[in-house]
Amino acid sequence: MSELFALFGGTFDPIHYGHLHPVMALAGQTGLQKVTLLPNNVPPHRPQPEATALQRVAMLERAIADLPLFEIDTRELDRETPSWTVATLEALRAERGPHQPLGFIIGQDSLLSLSKWHRWQDLLSLCHLLVCQRPGYATQMETPEMQQWLMANQAQDIQQLHQTPAGYVWLADTPLVNISATEIRQRRHQGRSCSDLLPAAVIDYIDAVGLYRD
Template identity: 45%
Template sequence: MTSSAPLALYGGTFDPVHAAHVAAARAVAAALGGPVHLLPNAVPPHRPQPYASPAQRLAMLQLAAADAPELKVDDWELRQPGPSYTLATLEHFRQHIGPERPLVWVVGADSFASLHHWHRWQHYPALCHLAVLPRPGAAAADPAVAAAFTSADAAALRGQPAGLRLMLTAPCLEHSSTAIRTALAAGQRHPGLDAGVADFIYREGLYNARHLPTLDRNSQDSHD
C-alpha cells in the first residue's frame, strides 16, 4: 500500500478555461487529497485545434487557478512536439513520480464514454486511475473500458498506483467552452467565465468577442 498523495492530471484544450473546469479540478483535489495539474494540450489529436494560442490558454489557466493552491498549471504538453496523446503524458508522469505513487487521469463522463476510441487506451490501467466527472446526457462507457477500471472509492485510489475508477457525483460539467465562445462572439457575457479570464479575452481580442463595458466583479456569480 502506498501512502503518497495521488497526483491527478486534468488535460484539455481549455479554450477558454471556465468555472466548471476549475470546480471539477478542485473537487478532485479535495476527494483525493493531492494536487491536480491542469495540462493544456498543444495539438489535440481527436478534435479541432484550439482558437487561442498556447500562450493565451496558459495565461487564462493561470488567471483562473490563481486562488486555488491545490491546482497547478502545467505546460508539459505544450512543450512537446506532435499530437498531445494522453498515453505519452501518462508515461511521462508515471516515470516522473515512480511506480508506487497513485496517478489519476481526470475525464468528463462524455470522454469516459468515448475512451475506447483513444490512442492505445488499453495501456492506461497499468499507468493510472480514472476520476470521472458527471456531465448531463453522457452515454454509458464501453463495457471493455468499464471492466478495465474497477469502480472504487477515493480511499482505494489512494491505496494503489493505478487501475481503479472513481465516479464523482459532483460537480456536474454544465458549462462548455463552445457555448462560451458563441456567447462572446455575440457580445454576451457568460456566467461560466471568470471575470479575470473575461478581461484577458477582451484585451487579446479572442473568439471575436465584442468588447463589453468593464465587468463589475461585485456582480459576478461565484463559480467555485
Template identity: 40%
Template sequence: MSPHPSPLAPHSHHAIGVMGGTFDPIHFGHLRLAEEMAEAVGLERVLFIPAGQPPHRGVPRTAAAHRLEMVRRAVAGNPRFEVDAREVQSPRPSYTVDTLTELRAELDTEQPLWLLLGADAFLDLTSWHEWRRLFDLAHIAVAARPGARLLQSDAMPSELKNEVSQRQAVGGPSGSVLLRQMTPLGISATAIRDTLARHGSVRYLLPDAVLDYIHEHQLYRYP
C-alpha cells in the same frame, strides 16, 4: 524558472490529479470538476495540462500560449491547482497516454495518479490513442451528472464496459475507475466562444481574471 513545475516530489505518496483539455477557454465547469474530484479522491495536487496539438479534435481556435495563460490565471488562487506546460511546449501531438507515461517516469512508482474526466470524454475513451494503457498508468475518476447511470448506459461501448468491470478495486498507483456525481454545471467552451463572437456576456461562466484576459487580447472576436 524551469518550464515544468518542479519535478514531482518522489517521496510523497499523496495522490496527484491530471486535468487535460484544450481549455479554449477554461471555465467554471473545468475548475469545479477538479475541485470536487480533488476533495472526493483526496488529491494533494491537480495538474492542469493544456493540450498543445490535440490529435483527435480540430485545431484549437486559440493559440496555445493564450490558452496556457488563461489556465494560469484561472488556477492562480488555488494552492492545490498547478499548471503543467509540457504538452503546449511539445512539438508532437498531445496524446494523454504519452503525458501520463512521462509523469509516471517522474513519480515514485507507488504514487497514485488520477486522470480526471467528464462523462462525455470517458464514454469516448475507446477512440483515444492506446486507451487501454491509460489504466496501467493511472486511476480514472469520472464526473457523472447526478442521476446518470453511466455504467448501465447504452452509450458506453462494450469494450469500455468490459474494461471497467475488471477494474473496480481502488488501491495502488493506477488501474481503478471511480464514478462520482458532480454539481451539474452546463457550461461549454463552445457556447462561451459563440456568445463572445456575437458580443454577448459570458460573465459568471468563467473567472473574472480569464474574462479580463480574453478582453485584453480580443480573443474569440470573429469578424
C-alpha cells in the same frame, strides 16, 4: 505510499467553471491535495484551439490565481506531435516511479469515447481514471464489452486510489455544470456576456487581448 497525484488535461480554450467546479468537488471527495492542469498543444480528437498556447496558459494562470488546489504543467505545449495522453502518463510514471498513485481526470463524455483514444488499453496500467459527471451523457458505455471493462475496473473505495499506483476507474459524484468552451466562444463572437460561465480575471484577459471576436 505517496499521496494521489492527479492531472486534468484539456484544450482550455478558454478555461471555465465547467472545468473548475467539478474538479474542485472531485478533489474534496477523493482527498486530492493538488490537481495539475495539463493544457494540450495538438488535441487529437477535436479542432485546433482559437487561442494560442501562450494565451491559453495565461488564462489558466488567471483562473487559478486564488485557487491553491491547482498548478499548471506545460509539457504538452513543447511537443510538435499530437497530445497523446498515454505518452504524457508514461513520462510522468518514469519521473515519479512505479509506486506513485497517479490519477487522470476526465469527463463522462471522454469515458464514453475511451475506446477511440490512442492506446487506451494501456491507460489503467499507468494511472487511475477519475471521472466527473457531465450533463446529457449516458451512464452506460457504448458497447457491452466496454461496460464489462468498466465494471471490472471500477473502484469501490477511495482508499484503493491512494493505496495503489494505478488500475481503477472512479466515478465521482460531481455537480453537473452545463458549460462548454464552444458555447463561450460562440457567445463572445455574438457579443454576448459570459460573466456567469468563467472567472472575471479570465474575461478581463480575453477582453484585453481581443480573443474570440469576429
